[in-house]
Amino acid sequence: MKKRILVMFVAFMLLIGLVAGCTGGGENASGSGDSKESGDKVTIKFHTHGNEATYNWKETIAAFEKEYPNIKVDLVILSEKGDTQEASQKLDLAAASGEQLDVLMFSDPAGYAQRVALGMVAPIDEFIEEEGYKVAEEYKVDTKIDDNYYALPGKFNPWYVLLNKDHLDEAGLAVPTDWTWDEFMDYAKKLTTADHYGTYFHGPQGGGWLEYLKLALASEEDNTEFVKADGTSNLDNPLFKKTLEMRLKMEVEDKSATPYTDIMSQKLHYRNQFFNQDASTILIGSWMNTELGGTDQFPLNFNVAIAPYPKNNKDDEGGYTPVTTDFMSVAANSKHKKEAYTFIRWYTTEGQIVQGKNIPSWNSVSDEDLESIVDGILAETKNPEKVDRESLIHVLKNAKSSKMIPPVAYQAELYKVINEEYEKMILDGQDVETTIKAAETRVQEIIDNNK
Structure with missing residues (x-):
């Protein structure tokens, strides 16, 4: 009940801000046309959680303003430490107070979908149609919500x-370029010794890191969440059962995965487990690219290789994996929507190459540019020579994002109860079937209470 009141309050405050933002002067809401040629200079505000060290904004924005001299980008960094929660709170406050908003950056699907639902974000279909491209062909990540x-x-x-390549070599195992979950489990078993586990799963934990309970689901093109796009439960999906069975077998039967009791009681972290060589393999996001060659905090004393996210069956297309991105949006109350769109379109294409900090979602990035970005990222680590560059590039080139399913407003509640039922299984011996049935019942109650 408290959560619903809070959501309603935030929505009300945002509505006030949006109305306030729309009463300022009767300027054409779609902006002033092609600002490359227009004589009118326009300043757009860009609110972001990303700091300078992580996103190289000075060089990136300077390159944009050079190409589009009639659009000035006023950067507003919402958290100097890159804290996305702090940034979200400040962004909502700025919207509620009627501040100028033009370009918005969201760090996760839930934050993006929530602001869309609150009317804070403008649709950009008209600009996409005007330019004449298809987002699904142009980019690797799906951002569509309700068509x-x-x-x-x-x-x-x-x-x-x-992968700890030294451990693979000792076990006589090759670096996989295409593999299944069964093969992943086999590798973990063969890599386990008295000194280290074959793998480490960093979740679930207190309703967080639920990616580790979607393992088999996430290998598919669609239907990868606990709730389907139509709002119904997906816990009857055989791939959810498969994930639970995998976790149970690896930890309890094979003893090839770090025990959940150790993870929780010792407050273990994936960086320590991998860089201290306590686990031979780690499933994790490629934000780790910037640390692969070691850092001051986590030195690298072994050779590293990278394998793709496993698929369910040998004949599957493969490449599908959980993906994180930055969602670049135009504010609903912006008076310069055309210019704001011009910036996000440039930033998500050429701008990603200029920035040089991350692998772009843009499909038109050349192999040469991709390799150059990878080399630049690795060069900033302590021992880039210890990283199997070819395996990393192979994985990044072939990875694909599943279709986006907008997160539900009550996602945190779902995660909490699924986490609790998992703990009953892994800690108390509750069988898989009972775990699924109990989770289904509790999740359905949450869905019904939120209709």
Whole structure:
């Protein structure tokens, strides 16, 4: 009940801000046309969670303003430490107070979908149609919500498997370029020794890191969440059962995965587990690219390789994996929507190459540019020579994002109860069937209470 009141309050405050933003002067809402040629100079505000160290904004924005001299970008960094929660709170406050908003950056699907639902974000379909391209062909990440586009994707951070190549060599195992979950489990078993586990799963934990309970689901093109696009439960999906069975077998039967009791009681973290060589493999997101060659905090004393996210069956297309991105949007109350769109379109294409900090979602990035970005990222680590560059590039080139299913407003509640039922299974011996039935019942109650 408290959560619903809070959502209604935020929506009300945002509505006030949006109305306030629309009463300022009767300027054409779609902006002033092609600002490359227009004589009118326009300043757009760009609100972001990303700091300078992580996103190289000075060089990136300078390059944009050079190409579009009649659009000035006023950067508003919402969190100097890159804290996305702090940034979200400040962005909502700015919207509620009627501040100028033009370009908005969201760091996760839930934050993006929530702001769309609150009317804070403008659809950009008219600009896409005017330019004449298809988002699904142009970009690797799906951003569609209810048949409309409200964002273009920036970086492309697919999940992959980090491998201790020294451990693989000792076990006589090759670096996989295409593999299944069964093969992943077999590798983990063969890699387990008295000194280290074959793998480490960093979740679930307190309703977070639920990616580790979607393992088999996430290998598919569609239907990868606990709730389907139509709002019904997806816990009867055989791939959810498969994930639970995998986790149970690896931890309890094979003893090839770090025990959940250790993870929770010792507050273990994936970086320590991998870089300290306590686990031979780690399923994690490619935000780790910037750390692969080691850092001051986590030195690298072994060789690293990268394998793709496993698929369910040998004959499957493969490449599908959880992906994180930055959702680049135009604010609903912007008076310069055309210019704001011009910036996000440039930033999510040429701008990603200029920025040089992340792998772009843009499909038109050349192999040469991709390799150059990878080399630039690795060069900033302590020991780039210890990273199997070819395996990393192979994975990044072939990774694909599943179709986006907008997160539900009550996602945190769902995650909490699924996490609890998983713990009953892994800690208390509750069988898989009972775990699924209990989770289904509790999830359905949440869905019904939120209709």
